[in-house]
Amino acid sequence: xxxxxxxxxxxxxxxxxxxxxxxxxxxxxxxxxxxxxxxxxxxxxxxxxxxxxxxxxxxxxxxxxxxxxxxxxxxxxxxxxxxxxxxxxxxxxxxxxxxxxxxxxxxxxxxxxxxxxxxxxxxxxxxxxxxxxxxxxxxxxxxxxxxxxxxxxxxxxxxxxxxxxxxxxxxxxxxxxxxxxxxxxxxxxxxxxxxxxxxxxxxxxxxxxxxxxxxxxxxxxxxxxxxxxxxxxxxxxxxxxxxxxxxxxxxxxxxxxxxxxxxxxxxxxxxxxxxxxxxxxxxxxxxxxxxxxxxxxxxxxxxxxxxxxxxxxxxxxxxxxxxxxxxxxxxxxxxxxxxxxxxxxxxxxxxxxxxxxxxxxxxxxxxxxxxxxxx
Numbered sequence: 001x002x003x004x005x006x007x008x009x010x011x012x013x014x015x016x017x018x019x020x021x022x023x024x025x026x027x028x029x030x031x032x033x034x035x036x037x038x039x040x041x042x043x044x045x046x047x048x049x050x051x052x053x054x055x056x057x058x059x060x061x062x063x064x065x066x067x068x069x070x071x072x073x074x075x076x077x078x079x080x081x082x083x084x085x086x087x088x089x090x091x092x093x094x095x096x097x098x099x100x101x102x103x104x105x106x107x108x109x110x111x112x113x114x115x116x117x118x119x120x121x122x123x124x125x126x127x128x129x130x131x132x133x134x135x136x137x138x139x140x141x142x143x144x145x146x147x148x149x150x151x152x153x154x155x156x157x158x159x160x161x162x163x164x165x166x167x168x169x170x171x172x173x174x175x176x177x178x179x180x181x182x183x184x185x186x187x188x189x190x191x192x193x194x195x196x197x198x199x200x201x202x203x204x205x206x207x208x209x210x211x212x213x214x215x216x217x218x219x220x221x222x223x224x225x226x227x228x229x230x231x232x233x234x235x236x237x238x239x240x241x242x243x244x245x246x247x248x249x250x251x252x253x254x255x256x257x258x259x260x261x262x263x264x265x266x267x268x269x270x271x272x273x274x275x276x277x278x279x280x281x282x283x284x285x286x287x288x289x290x291x292x293x294x295x296x297x298x299x300x301x302x303x304x305x306x307x308x309x310x311x312x313x314x315x316x317x318x319x320x321x322x323x324x325x326x327x328x329x330x331x332x333x334x335x336x337x338x339x340x341x342x343x344x345x346x347x348x349x350x351x352x353x354x355x356x357x358x359x360x361x362x363x364x365x366x367x368x369x370x371x372x373x374x375x
Contacts, residue, residue, distance in 0.1 A: 009036040010090045010105045013082030017045040019096035027058045032102035036109040040065045041082045046072025076187035076196040090174040104218035108174050111214050119154045120208035122174040125217045132222040141345040154210035158256050165262035168201040172219040183207050198241040206252040238270040239288045246295050264296050268307045276365045280372050294319040305330030310366035317373045
């Protein structure tokens with residue numbers, strides 16, 4: 001593919017608010033791409049720490065970096081401003097408290113251009129930074145590594161819906177800018193972070209005509225950092241965002257069983273976390289979960305053997321349906337398969353630790369669910 005020297009291949013959008021601790025590492029990692037024509041748009045969203053000074057230092061020494069200093073508007077509005085300013089064929093998002101392996105954007109762009117027509121989305125797995133900023137920190141494979149197996153490349157979400165049922169990870173991808181503008185797709189603009197990556201994931205994935213997947217992780221995601229939106233989110237917000245995703249599915253692909261199944265898996269994950277933190281005792285959260293479960297198809301709920309029987313019975317009970325008998329055999333097989341996958345991808349030690357933590361958390365959730373149904 002011929003291109004002029006001033007053509008931008010990839011625009012990396014870095015939305016920043018008070019992230020001075022990690023920002024230098026994030027920007028250095030993005031700079032370590034040299035085969036594609038890159039621009040790095042760093043947006044200061046009204047930071048009150050030294051983030052802006054760090055951005056300016058990078059801008060002064062690397063001509064590919066452009067800093068935009070603006071009042072605080074929140075994550076969604078800041079990313080949208082970055083998309084508006086972008087000149088690249090593709091757009092990527094880099095969180096300022098994460099980093100990427102050298103050559104991420106070079107390789108994903110090269111993969112995109114290996115196809116006859118440029119795909120709407122180029123997706124990859126990511127590295128989980130486990131126990132970040134501690135002496136135990138290590139990189140682990142994410143939960144869809146080696147599990148995303150599209151029948152061909154490019155593909156649509158209908159042909160490989162599993163790709164959306166795990167962490168949204170919107171930053172481990174490239175998005176064709178023309179695609180985002182043509183639909184059009186932008187992030188929801190709410191105060192703070194607002195967990196707006198979830199509906200953005202479903203808007204892009206459900207409406208893309210061509211997706212390609214490269215099963216190689218580059219992006220390093222620091223999970224559960226103190227103060228991050230994922231660590232401190234309001235439980236009601238996750239259920240609200242699930243409904244946003246359900247609205248998108250009903251608008252774009254209401255009859256697609258695979259996509260609806262993936263969405264149902266996500267809903268049970270959010271519900272399980274909320275239940276483990278006392279949601280069934282909340283007069284606000286309990287009705288929200290009831291409405292979410294009511295939007296789920298009964299046969300899909302029954303078929304989810306990766307969800308405990310107690311949680312599935314709770315879904316029937318809260319949504320006002322007859323509570324069926326559900327065998328735990330399939331669930332036990334699912335746990336065994338998950339343990340085997342953890343060993344294969346991240347080693348025996350982590351698999352044992354992860355399974356122990358999971359089972360303890362699930363035990364609390366199931367106890368709450370079973371107690372509520374029996375009452």
